[in-house]
Amino acid sequence: MSRLWAWSLIGVLSLVLQGCASVPGVLEQPKISVQDASLQSVSLTQGNAVIAIQITNPNAFPLPIRGVGYGLNLNQVRVAQGQQQLAQSIAPHSTIPLNIPIQLQFVEIARLIPRLISERKVQYDLVGEVQLPLISIPFQKQGGIGVTP
Numbered sequence: 001m002s003r004l005w006a007w008s009l010i011g012v013l014s015l016v017l018q019g020c021a022s023v024p025g026v027l028e029q030p031k032i033s034v035q036d037a038s039l040q041s042v043s044l045t046q047g048n049a050v051i052a053i054q055i056t057n058p059n060a061f062p063l064p065i066r067g068v069g070y071g072l073n074l075n076q077v078r079v080a081q082g083q084q085q086l087a088q089s090i091a092p093h094s095t096i097p098l099n100i101p102i103q104l105q106f107v108e109i110a111r112l113i114p115r116l117i118s119e120r121k122v123q124y125d126l127v128g129e130v131q132l133p134l135i136s137i138p139f140q141k142q143g144g145i146g147v148t149p
Contacts (some may be wrong), residue, residue, distance in 0.1 A: 030063060031056040032130055036143040047104040054097055055130060057090040063132060064089045068100055070128035075115055080107045
C-alpha cells in the first residue's frame with residue numbers, strides 16, 4: 001500500500017509542476033538554440049563530431065540538467081543517435097554553452113552516397129531534448145547544403 005501512496009504522490013506532484021509550467025511567471029521554459037556542428041575526427045568506420053548548443057534559463061532559480069538525447073538524420077536516414085548523462089545546473093537568468101559529442105556511423109552514410117551524387121544536396125535534421133528532472137525540452141535544427149562532385 002505504501003508503494004501505491006508513493007507513486008500517487010509522485011504523479012500528483014508531476015501534474016502540479018507541469019501545470020505550473022503553463023502559468024506565466026511561475027516557470028518559464030528554457031530556450032535552446034543550436035549554434036554549431038563540427039567534425040572532430042574520422043576513421044574508416046566512424047566519425048566523431050560535436051554539436052554546440054546554448055541553453056538559456058529565464059527563471060529566477062537554477063535549473064538542473066540531467067542529460068541530453070539526440071538523433072541526426074541525413075536525407076532522412078538516421079546516421080547518429082545517442083544519450084549523454086549530465087549533472088549540471090544553469091544559474092538563474094543565464095546562458096550556458098553545451099557541447100554534445102556524437103558518433104557518425106559511416107555504414108549508414110555510405111548507403112547515402114549514390115543519392116548524394118544524384119541529388120547533389122544533403123538535407124540534415126538534428127533533433128534532441130534536454131532533460132530536466134521532471135520535463136524534457138525539445139530542440140531541432142534542419143537545413144541543407146549543396147554537394148559538389
